[in-house]
Amino acid sequence: MDTKAFKRSLHSSENYHRKGFGHEAEVTTQLESEYQSNLIQEIRNHNYRLQRGDVTIRLAEAFGFCWGVERAVAMAYETRQHFPNERIWVTNEIIHNPSVNQRLVDMNVGFIPVEQGEKNFSVVDSGDVVILPAFGASVQEMQLLNDKQCKIVDTTCPWVSKVWNTVEKHKKKDYTSIIHGKYKHEETIATSSFAGKYLIVLNIKEAEYVAEYILKGGDCNEFMAKFSRATSPEFDPDQDLERVGIANQTTMLKSETEQIGKLFERTMMKKYGPDQLNNHFHSFNTICDATQERQDAMLGLVEEKLDLMVVIGGFNSSNTTQLQQIAIDRGIPSYHIDSAERIGSGNRLEHKPLGGDLIVIENWLPAGEIVVGVTSGASTPDKVVEDVIEKIFELKGAVAVV
Numbered sequence: 001m002d003t004k005a006f007k008r009s010l011h012s013s014e015n016y017h018r019k020g021f022g023h024e025a026e027v028t029t030q031l032e033s034e035y036q037s038n039l040i041q042e043i044r045n046h047n048y049r050l051q052r053g054d055v056t057i058r059l060a061e062a063f064g065f066c067w068g069v070e071r072a073v074a075m076a077y078e079t080r081q082h083f084p085n086e087r088i089w090v091t092n093e094i095i096h097n098p099s100v101n102q103r104l105v106d107m108n109v110g111f112i113p114v115e116q117g118e119k120n121f122s123v124v125d126s127g128d129v130v131i132l133p134a135f136g137a138s139v140q141e142m143q144l145l146n147d148k149q150c151k152i153v154d155t156t157c158p159w160v161s162k163v164w165n166t167v168e169k170h171k172k173k174d175y176t177s178i179i180h181g182k183y184k185h186e187e188t189i190a191t192s193s194f195a196g197k198y199l200i201v202l203n204i205k206e207a208e209y210v211a212e213y214i215l216k217g218g219d220c221n222e223f224m225a226k227f228s229r230a231t232s233p234e235f236d237p238d239q240d241l242e243r244v245g246i247a248n249q250t251t252m253l254k255s256e257t258e259q260i261g262k263l264f265e266r267t268m269m270k271k272y273g274p275d276q277l278n279n280h281f282h283s284f285n286t287i288c289d290a291t292q293e294r295q296d297a298m299l300g301l302v303e304e305k306l307d308l309m310v311v312i313g314g315f316n317s318s319n320t321t322q323l324q325q326i327a328i329d330r331g332i333p334s335y336h337i338d339s340a341e342r343i344g345s346g347n348r349l350e351h352k353p354l355g356g357d358l359i360v361i362e363n364w365l366p367a368g369e370i371v372v373g374v375t376s377g378a379s380t381p382d383k384v385v386e387d388v389i390e391k392i393f394e395l396k397g398a399v400a401v402v
């Protein structure tokens with residue numbers, strides 16, 4: 001499919017909307033009352049620090065809702081106002097936050113059901129309104145919805161669209177896009193749908209394997225087994241790694257994306273010589289500012305003396321996991337939770353260790369004076385962070401007073 005031509009024609013369709021509907025003022029007030037927090041504002045005003053009793057909370061200096069997420073949620077609210085009687089669907093979670101998604105359900109916005117691992121779009125009728133979430137949707141999904149003559153409200157973050165444009169450029173020049181991301185993540189699925197040839201690498205270790213293959217060759221079957229779910233159809237590592245361009249899932253660890261970019265730059269330089277580099281390697285900066293700011297703030301925070309970290313965000317939120325990774329790399333006990341409900345009475349906590357399943361632990365808050373670092377992923381409203389902090393104060397017998 002000519003994805004570029006399709007996008008152009010979609011964007012000019014009267015059924016396609018990617019700007020709001022003029023209800024910003026009402027929606028802003030509604031969002032503020034539902035998701036903002038006086039306590040968090042107070043902590044911001046006091047240098048991101050709050051002490052009550054034995055507990056000092058240290059908030060990261062950048063955390064929580066990014067503008068791309070705020071924009072997507074606001075557009076979803078506006079869509080409900082603008083189409084009060086139509087059936088409205090979202091192709092996926094609007095953002096990776098359970099409370100925000102639940103709020104949409106309460107507003108009678110449906111999520112496309114997933115049956116045996118596949119989305120069932122048969123529930124959508126012509127004339128229904130379908131919202132594409134902040135991390136986008138695949139070109140095939142857009143085409144299907146367009147064919148069904150749905151009204152499409154596209155909240156895809158412009159940073160994500162920028163990556164799509166990058167892989168389109170690779171495709172035009174017959175470069176293979178090496179995408180630093182998670183092959184199952186919705187954003188990476190969407191990005192790869194706009195790419196020509198592509199290979200998705202999860203981390204520097206996988207990238208090193210590919211770089212080694214480029215330089216020395218290797219066992220093609222082993223390569224394909226390793227990346228069986230992470231390549232374009234009919235990918236051939238012996239043919240398709242002669243010209244590569246770098247792209248990324250916007251929420252991956254920034255330093256790792258940079259490392260991977262540099263690795264392939266060095267690899268192509270070694271293989272083809274510095275004068276041929278531009279014919280074999282392309283890289284554009286597609287790391288999103290918000291991800292970068294949150295990661296930088298976290299890197300600053302973990303330099304301080306913290307007894308533990310609480311990282312708040314949806315369990316399928318990639319940028320939250322990256323924040324958790326930073327704390328773990330520094331050897332700080334770090335707990336990833338998605339809401340205050342995970343904190344039970346009697347000093348019990350249900351949390352998700354990095355790469356593991358939910359577990360319950362006892363006595364997670366140490367006795368005596370403690371400093372608790374707190375951050376949250378780009379899909380987490382301040383209100384959720386406030387609830388977590390209040391629960392921690394409550395457990396330690398301190399009351400948060402604003």
Ligand code: SF4
Pocket residue numbers: 066067068069134135157158159160250251288289290291319378
């Ligand atoms: S994290 Fe970045 S790419 Fe993702 S929605 Fe926010 S601003 Fe956009």
